[in-house]
Amino acid sequence: KAAAGEEAAHPRWVRINAIKSTLEEQLETTFRGYARAGTIQDVVAKEGKHILIDPHVPNLVAITPGCDLSKTEAYNSGKIILQDKASCFPAYLLDPRSEDGDVIDACAAPGNKTTHLAGIIRSHEPEFESQPQTIFAFEKDSRRAKTLEKMVKIAGSNKMTRIALGQDFLQVDPESERFRNVGALLLDPSCSGSGIVGRDSMPELHLPDPPQQNPRRESKSEPTNKRKRKYEEIRNSNQTVIRDDDGNEIVVESEKDLAARLNALAGFQLTILLHAFRFPSARKVTYSTCSIHSQENEHVVMAALNSDVAKERGWRILRRKDQVTGMKDWPVRGSTEACNGDEEVAQGCIRCYKDDGHGIMGFFVAGFVRDHANASEDG
Ligand code: SAM
Numbered sequence: 001k002a003a004a005g006e007e008a009a010h011p012r013w014v015r016i017n018a019i020k021s022t023l024e025e026q027l028e029t030t031f032r033g034y035a036r037a038g039t040i041q042d043v044v045a046k047e048g049k050h051i052l053i054d055p056h057v058p059n060l061v062a063i064t065p066g067c068d069l070s071k072t073e074a075y076n077s078g079k080i081i082l083q084d085k086a087s088c089f090p091a092y093l094l095d096p097r098s099e100d101g102d103v104i105d106a107c108a109a110p111g112n113k114t115t116h117l118a119g120i121i122r123s124h125e126p127e128f129e130s131q132p133q134t135i136f137a138f139e140k141d142s143r144r145a146k147t148l149e150k151m152v153k154i155a156g157s158n159k160m161t162r163i164a165l166g167q168d169f170l171q172v173d174p175e176s177e178r179f180r181n182v183g184a185l186l187l188d189p190s191c192s193g194s195g196i197v198g199r200d201s202m203p204e205l206h207l208p209d210p211p212q213q214n215p216r217r218e219s220k221s222e223p224t225n226k227r228k229r230k231y232e233e234i235r236n237s238n239q240t241v242i243r244d245d246d247g248n249e250i251v252v253e254s255e256k257d258l259a260a261r262l263n264a265l266a267g268f269q270l271t272i273l274l275h276a277f278r279f280p281s282a283r284k285v286t287y288s289t290c291s292i293h294s295q296e297n298e299h300v301v302m303a304a305l306n307s308d309v310a311k312e313r314g315w316r317i318l319r320r321k322d323q324v325t326g327m328k329d330w331p332v333r334g335s336t337e338a339c340n341g342d343e344e345v346a347q348g349c350i351r352c353y354k355d356d357g358h359g360i361m362g363f364f365v366a367g368f369v370r371d372h373a374n375a376s377e378d379g
Pocket of ligand 1: 106108138141144169170188189190191
């Protein structure tokens with residue numbers, strides 16, 4: 001089936017799950033017969049099936065949009081995962097290593113980033129039969145947590161992942177003995193979803209990856225078509241729909257409402273970030289959204305850096321020069337203006353825009369680090 005509209009300008013992104021396969025194996029099997037492309041534009045526009053090995057994120061490829069992988073053995077056995085390139089940035093930037101200890105994925109369903117974290121841990125320590133590190137995956141919405149459970153299982157990361165179904169991350173005690181060894185946290189909280197491809201001003205369809213890229217959840221099914229029609233009507237009436245923290249849809253009637261809603265989302269996102277800063281052994285945190293609004297992005301980063309808990313505990317931005325190679329090399333950075341003129345913070349922030357020729361969704365990610373865990377126990 002050919003992709004249409006805005007989606008046609010974007011390739012299909014496929015992450016090779018390092019727990020179950022390798023890039024080489026997939027090139028010889030699932031993608032045998034795909035011609036190598038030199039650029040994203042070639043992948044999208046050339047006749048026939050094309051593939052490009054991504055130069056930034058390891059184990060990621062872009063293929064011709066519309067190629068159906070849902071019936072392949074690799075897809076059905078969890079060897080490959082359909083995941084937008086931008087959605088791969090947070091786990092790659094966090095880069096959990098054995099010395100980081102346990103990892104938390106605070107807002108985990110449906111599990112794209114949880115399974116990516118597991119794949120990265122495995123690629124760093126391939127010889128371990130059972131990994132010494134644990135990933136704690138929290139998900140407040142029990143229904144979505146069931147999907148997370150399924151995804152973690154099919155990706156083969158269930159042995160190293162503890163899923164807390166229906167668990168609100170904000171209710172988790174950072175000082176609990178269970179989390180004593182948590183050195184790294186990935187935060188991907190609910191957001192307005194304004195960067196999602198094919199949704200324009202319809203962030204209400206905010207599921208972590210665009211539905212067209214995930215046939216397991218995707219569909220041509222009746223409900224999705226109905227939803228699409230409903231949002232088309234809303235768009236034509238100049239209204240906007242966004243989600244609240246519980247996943248409920250809210251129709252925003254005006255610019256003023258939208259500003260108020262973004263403000264509320266930013267407050268929630270900052271609370272999540274500051275909660276993560278309180279884990280005593282934490283030394284790395286990533287914060288991401290699929291929003292293009294600075295209110296949910298650079299502004300949240302600045303507020304977090306200026307918070308008492310960040311100052312007391314020594315949290316600072318992960319500078320561009322200290323990032324993993326592919327993220328250091330990524331050209332699109334945060335807005336200096338939105339960072340109050342702080343060029344170092346803006347350069348530390350990673351951005352994507354869905355129409356800038358990279359073939360990915362609108363996204364934002366920033367990393368935070370501190371040199372010494374337990375820099376202050378009483379902050
Ligand atoms: N990281 C996921 C992935 O890549 O597949 C996508 C996460 S989605 C953007 C945000 C998720 O956070 C939603 O499933 C939402 O239910 C969950 N959430 C929101 N607030 C939460 C909280 N306080 N604690 C745990 N989960 C929360």
